[in-house]
Amino acid sequence: MSNKITTQQVQHIAQLANIPVDDSEAKKLATGFEETLDTIKDLRAVDTEGIEPTHQVTGMENVLREDIVDDSRTFTQAEALANAKETYQGFFVVPRIIKK
């Protein structure tokens, strides 16, 4: 079975991933997706009946810590804002998402 990916599908995924993609790149990505999905399709031939999935390999469970603030590693406001492109009176400025 080959996986046919349309540029419309690519644009839909791009929207979900919040990444702007133009039409020529969408074409290139569609080809790349098809190639990738083609390489991984043989997985379905492996018998996984009754096999449990592995989500992590450490075997550790429920690693918890006390819910206490560690002041020694808390950013100051200046540090937290140091890499922000735009700030306003000590806040991050975010793009408007609700129309006026």
Added chain:
Amino acid sequence: MLNTLTLKQALDKLEKKEITLGDLNSDVKSAIEKLNKDLNVYLTINEKKITQAEMSAPLAGLPIAVKDNYCTKDLKTTASSTVLDNFIPQYDSTVIAKLKKAGGHIVGKTNLDAWAHGSSTETSQYGRTLNPRNTDYLPGGSSGGSAAAVAADLCLASLGTETAGSIRQPSSWCGVVGLKPTYGRCSRYGVVAMASSTDSPGPIAKTVEDSAILLNYIAGHDKYDGTTSTQKVEDYTKYLDQNITGMKIGVLYTDIEGLEEIKEIFIDQVKVFEKLGATVEFIKAMDPHHAIGVYTIIQRGEVSSNLGRFDGIRYGNDRSFFGHEAKNRIMLGTYTLSKGYAHQYYNTAQKVRTLFIEDYKKLFKDYDVLVSPTSPGYAKKIGISESSAMFGELEDMLLEPSSIAGLPGISVPCYRDPKTNLYLGMNLVAPMFREDLVIKVGDAFEKNTKWNSWRNK
């Protein structure tokens, strides 16, 4: 030319006062000035002076190169993507904090495939790195800059990260030693996340001995990374210069299509273990082609989630700055995790992952260490990765089974082609938290063959 010393040699000579740190650093600096422009190894040079505290700690302020996906306080960290073009971390990743405490001085930040997505450094948005052994060729990746920094003596040792091949494959291509620790042995805190269930920070060095020394300082439990193990960190240098008589070594993957170019050379090198008193058997393991599918699905899925944080609001540029390969991986992960497809792809992959883990458990009942070629061949020529979306996965196929199982592995040089000066690597894999075994057997191989260019000048 003190930059050509190994970490261990430099430590010994400093101790005996045969050399000074100032002379060593000026040799490293002039080598960087001479070579970095062409090789494109370092993206950022650390201008900070070595501190008294570093000099009086065990690593004595010696110059260590660091892959540019480790957050380094007050030192630009880009992960080779223009999304993080101006990102200055306000904290150190745990491994970097440990390195500094041990007296390692960061000489600079090395190039990688952008976000560590790749096996060539060609996806770096700051240009590819060239292989110092032969500049018509690539260094491999994603830790290509760190491997090249070691190969070109632009540092004494370096740090890389591996998700599936990113330490061992460039080490193989550059003729250096790459040690990928067990998942959870070294903290991921502060490392730009790629695939959280397999990301493993580790050393790239000139010798097995140097990699063991570095691992001693960077390994260990971290309360900021819940997946790190509380298992005690050993002194890994204890396992150097050991007798391997009676050890059982299983050889994998020599019959796989695509290995014809190197098969005979590799089989010849494996015989070294027999001369050293170990038993060597050629055995069958689960088909590594299946690991490509498992890894590709898991990695793309975890990438799509991890790279969701880059919104250009708190730091970095917005998402339009992602390069083609990052877009490719984020979006494929978005697709395979989406409703209706997650079962078909992600859940199946996690089940086959279980099968690989069970296969290794079975093999380790009979063998102490499993060996295979690190890469299906020599370093590839520049431009190779641009032709295929799956270039890296095919290149790393022999490493992906051990990566998805979380196992420790080391790549040691096992051949040099006299015509091209390019190297082959041998990958040694052991059970979880048995770094001691790969160090012991890797060190024995290195010291009884002529392929390590620092041991056999």
